Amino acid sequence: MGGFEPQRVFAGGSPAIMGILNVTPDSFSDGGLFLEHQAAVARGLEMLAEGAVIVDVGGESTRPGAAPVPADEEAARVVPVLAALAQKAPQAVLSVDTSKPDVAEKALAAGAQLVNDVTAGGDPRMLEVVAEAGAGIVLMHMRGTPQTMQQDTRYTHVVAEVAEFLAARADAALAAGVPKERIFLDPGIGFGKDLEGNLALLRALAHLAALGFALVLGVSRKSFIGQLTGAAVGERLPGSLAALLPALGCPQVVVRVHDVAATKQFLQVARAVRAA
Numbered sequence: 001m002g003g004f005e006p007q008r009v010f011a012g013g014s015p016a017i018m019g020i021l022n023v024t025p026d027s028f029s030d031g032g033l034f035l036e037h038q039a040a041v042a043r044g045l046e047m048l049a050e051g052a053v054i055v056d057v058g059g060e061s062t063r064p065g066a067a068p069v070p071a072d073e074e075a076a077r078v079v080p081v082l083a084a085l086a087q088k089a090p091q092a093v094l095s096v097d098t099s100k101p102d103v104a105e106k107a108l109a110a111g112a113q114l115v116n117d118v119t120a121g122g123d124p125r126m127l128e129v130v131a132e133a134g135a136g137i138v139l140m141h142m143r144g145t146p147q148t149m150q151q152d153t154r155y156t157h158v159v160a161e162v163a164e165f166l167a168a169r170a171d172a173a174l175a176a177g178v179p180k181e182r183i184f185l186d187p188g189i190g191f192g193k194d195l196e197g198n199l200a201l202l203r204a205l206a207h208l209a210a211l212g213f214a215l216v217l218g219v220s221r222k223s224f225i226g227q228l229t230g231a232a233v234g235e236r237l238p239g240s241l242a243a244l245l246p247a248l249g250c251p252q253v254v255v256r257v258h259d260v261a262a263t264k265q266f267l268q269v270a271r272a273v274r275a276a
């Protein structure tokens with residue numbers, strides 16, 4: 001149950017890779033590919049073999065306009081996959097991508113050690129669930145909900161506003177009893193931001209790292225890459241890799257990606273050729 005060990009995430013250095021495993025019919029880039037549990041477990045094991053340190057299992061798409069999934073359906077999607085991965089890959093760090101405390105509770109009992117909450121503890125019970133389980137939590141910035149977040153993407157100063165939100169949510173997690181080393185902050189690229197807002201957050205990633213918490217960064221295949229290049233969602237791997245460049249300067253960052261092997265190779269070479 002829980003027992004998140006942060007040192008396992010960065011034992012191989014930073015950035016560390018979080019492989020995305022969407023057990024959903026409608027995720028924006030890979031919906032339906034891994035809805036069947038056997039295929040999902042195989043994909044999770046494949047990503048671990050390719051170099052992922054964390055496998056992030058999600059049962060509800062958060063793409064703009066996505067319909068919410070009932071808790072029992074979401075749990076039915078992710079819990080069996082997490083249980084199988086915990087049994088087959090006991091060395092893996094498993095996370096559950098959910099904003100529902102009930103789903104998180106079941107996922108942690110099944111072997112997840114980290115909760116990836118795109119609402120940053122929007123449901124107050126989530127922080128209690130995470131603290132009680134000794135789990136880690138990813139607190140992500142999103143304006144509104146997947147249904148509303150792209151309707152208002154105006155900020156006075158997007159970096160300052162996102163940093164302020166994340167710092168406040170980290171304080172709430174600390175107050176709930178989650179230790180600092182088990183808290184990850186995430187700017188939420190694509191969640192209620194326009195192109196300029198996403199780029200400003202990427203350029204200022206070191207500023208967010210200066211808040212003193214480990215970070216998670218999710219840029220993989222996202223629409224801002226399409227806006228910059230015209231590339232369709234299945235053609236965005238080069239742009240997804242280029243968007244990781246700001247992460248290279250951060251001491252403790254997890255990059256959340258679909259393409260694990262390519263990202264692993266990119267990071268190995270980028271680290272080798274980059275001045276210290």
Ligand SMILES: Nc1nc2ncc(COP(=O)(O)OP(=O)(O)O)nc2c(=O)[nH]1
Nearest residue numbers: 022027028061062063138140186189218
């Ligand atoms: N912490 C964090 N979690 C996230 N979960 C989902 C997505 C959206 O990507 P994906 O999971 O591929 O799509 P969908 O939400 O449609 O399943 N992005 C993030 C992110 O940037 N950060």
